[in-house]
Amino acid sequence: xxxxxxxxxxxxxxxxxxxxxxxxxxxxxxxxxxxxxxxxxxxxxxxxxxxxxxxxxxxxxxxxxxxxxxxxxxxxxxxxxxxxxxxxxxxxxxxxxxxxxxxxxxxxxxxxxxxxxxxxxxxxxxxxxxxxxxxxxxxxxxxxxxxxxxxxxxxxxxxxxxxxxxxxxxxxxxxxxxxxxxxxxxxxxxxxxxxxxxxxxxxxxxxxxxxxxxxxxxxxxxxxxxxxxxxxxxxxxxxxxxxxxxxxxxxxx
Amino acid sequence: xxxxxxxxxxxxxxxxxxxxxxxxxxxxxxxxxxxxxxxxxxxxxxxxxxxxxxxxxxxxxxxxxxxxxxxxxxxxxxxxxxxxxxxxxxxxxxxxxxxxxxxxxxxxxxxxxxxxxxxxxxxxxxxxxxxxxxxxxxxxxxxxxxxxxxxxxxxxxxxxxxxxxxxxxxxxxxxxxxxxxxxxxxxxxxxxxxxxxxxxxxxxxxxxxxxxxxxxxxxxxxxxxxxxxxxxxxxxxxxxxxxxxxxxxxxxxxxxxxxxxxxxxxxxxxxxxxxxxxxxxxxxxxxxxxxxxxxxxxxxxxx
Numbered sequence: 001x002x003x004x005x006x007x008x009x010x011x012x013x014x015x016x017x018x019x020x021x022x023x024x025x026x027x028x029x030x031x032x033x034x035x036x037x038x039x040x041x042x043x044x045x046x047x048x049x050x051x052x053x054x055x056x057x058x059x060x061x062x063x064x065x066x067x068x069x070x071x072x073x074x075x076x077x078x079x080x081x082x083x084x085x086x087x088x089x090x091x092x093x094x095x096x097x098x099x100x101x102x103x104x105x106x107x108x109x110x111x112x113x114x115x116x117x118x119x120x121x122x123x124x125x126x127x128x129x130x131x132x133x134x135x136x137x138x139x140x141x142x143x144x145x146x147x148x149x150x151x152x153x154x155x156x157x158x159x160x161x162x163x164x165x166x167x168x169x170x171x172x173x174x175x176x177x178x179x180x181x182x183x184x185x186x187x188x189x190x191x192x193x194x195x196x197x198x199x200x201x202x203x204x205x206x207x208x209x210x211x212x213x214x215x216x217x218x219x220x221x222x223x224x225x226x227x228x229x230x231x232x233x234x235x236x237x238x239x240x241x242x243x244x245x246x247x248x249x250x251x252x253x
Numbered sequence: 254x255x256x257x258x259x260x261x262x263x264x265x266x267x268x269x270x271x272x273x274x275x276x277x278x279x280x281x282x283x284x285x286x287x288x289x290x291x292x293x294x295x296x297x298x299x300x301x302x303x304x305x306x307x308x309x310x311x312x313x314x315x316x317x318x319x320x321x322x323x324x325x326x327x328x329x330x331x332x333x334x335x336x337x338x339x340x341x342x343x344x345x346x347x348x349x350x351x352x353x354x355x356x357x358x359x360x361x362x363x364x365x366x367x368x369x370x371x372x373x374x375x376x377x378x379x380x381x382x383x384x385x386x387x388x389x390x391x392x393x394x395x396x397x398x399x400x401x402x403x404x405x406x407x408x409x410x411x412x413x414x415x416x417x418x419x420x421x422x423x424x425x426x427x428x429x430x431x432x433x434x435x436x437x438x439x440x441x442x443x444x445x446x447x448x449x450x451x452x453x454x455x456x457x458x459x460x461x462x463x464x465x466x467x468x469x470x471x472x473x474x475x476x477x478x479x480x481x482x483x484x485x486x487x488x489x490x491x492x493x494x495x496x497x498x499x500x501x502x503x504x505x506x507x508x509x510x511x512x513x514x515x516x517x518x519x520x521x522x523x524x525x526x527x528x529x530x531x532x533x534x535x536x537x538x539x540x541x542x543x544x545x546x547x548x549x550x551x552x553x554x555x556x
Contacts, residue, residue: 055442087448097439100462100556110447166447
């Protein structure tokens with residue numbers, strides 16, 4: 001069913017204070033596929049996503065047990081080089097958070113902190129990644145403008161390009177279209193469909209129709225547990241669990 | 254009955270509506286008129302001095318001999334500027350690093366404990382800071398001067414600046430903490446997920462984002478420092494001279510006014526000279542405020 005798996009999550013438990021947020025998550029995320037983590041709000045989807053690149057470290061009250069393997073490397077191991085790990089995963093947040101600098105610098109930021117400083121190289125990369133997200137034609141004459149001057153949809157595509165700029169294998173997207181208008185949302189979805197040929201994409205969403213449009217593989221979560229996971233076709237057309245069934249019929253969303 | 258009551262009720266509501274707006278407008282106008290009255294008062298009071306002396310002479314002469322009618326404000330202006338900039342120079346890095354530490358490196362509880370500490374620091378009367386300065390800072394500065402083989406009583410520009418910096422720290426720190434706290438966590442996440450370290454994120458992203466706010470907090474600190482009177486007056490030495498080093502005594506503008514108003518008024522033109530000192534204070538503080546506002550706008554457009 002799964003040929004190559006990119007991320008193996010093994011018995012992951014996560015507590016925030018006394019609350020048990022993720023309960024024994026055990027799942028494999030396929031490589032170069034678009035995996036959707038689906039479920040109603042507050043079921044732990046975002047927390048699961050953020051544990052993948054250890055952004056959960058930012059919250060001191062979070063306690064995790066279990067293992068997450070990425071290319072046979074345990075992500076949760078305390079001695080792992082965290083900056084290298086995070087560079088392997090581009091992050092796209094719920095609403096765009098461009099860095100407080102120019103459009104150009106937003107793309108080169110990741111490159112510059114990893115020591116790339118040659119102007120010519122940076123220029124090339126900026127054009128390359130902005131073309132990847134079909135933003136180049138729109139902004140090529142105003143690369144020095146602050147990124148905050150772009151529209152929200154453009155900002156989100158810029159954030160995607162910024163995430164790609166450090167050459168990750170994985171794209172983590174946390175409800176990436178929830179702040180966008182329908183046209184911009186569709187643009188992001190189309191970009192994802194294009195990008196999944198080269199990247200492993202993990203996308204959190206609670207929008208059922210979006211999941212249907214883009215997913216190859218679906219992980220359905222409810223109240224901190226994985227209820228069901230499998231190829232999109234199977235989950236949408238023939239869900240086994242009654243909770244999945246009723247969600248897909250649209251009872252919860 | 255009902256038909257009569259209804260329009261009555263309506264007119265009362267309309268009256269109340271316009272009435273409340275009237276009172277708000279009054280308060281608003283009051284706020285506006287206060288600085289204007291203050292400024293015109295100062296200008297009128299000191300204007301006659303300009304008839305006899307040129308502005309250049311008043312501002313840039315260092316001859317202060319009230320008995321022979323010579324009023325050169327340069328020593329006072331320079332003392333004030335020295336003390337102010339020295340104090341912000343001391344306070345700024347302390348506040349900035351503390352704010353970053355509290356908001357980025359510690360748990361929430363630390364911030365909760367810190368708030369009352371800041372409030373206490375801000376609430377201490379300035380005369381107490383002055384006494385503390387005389388007891389501790391002045392001897393310390395005298396000792397410090399001796400390390401550099403400089404003769405100093407300790408009553409000096411540096412003592413004033415140190416006392417002042419402690420006094421402005423709570424105000425600047427308070428604003429800085431709020432600014433760093435208001436930066437969304439997602440911005441840090443964005444930077445971190447690009448492989449940045451925590452320090453790189455703070456330095457290149459968060460501080461960039463906070464920059465307009467940082468300027469405004471420093472601007473407030475400068476304004477407060479420039480006008481602070483008692484605590485500085487107690488430790489600065491109050492010698493009319495152009496300070497040639499931080500271990501020399503100075504005589505800032507607010508100290509001049511506070512020391513002499515009401516006592517030396519028998520000397521002709523002295524009262525007008527003090528009014529001019531107040532006017533200079535007013536104008537300089539206004540320039541600081543406008544300057545920082547300009548910088549804030551400039552940097553806000555850039556991010």
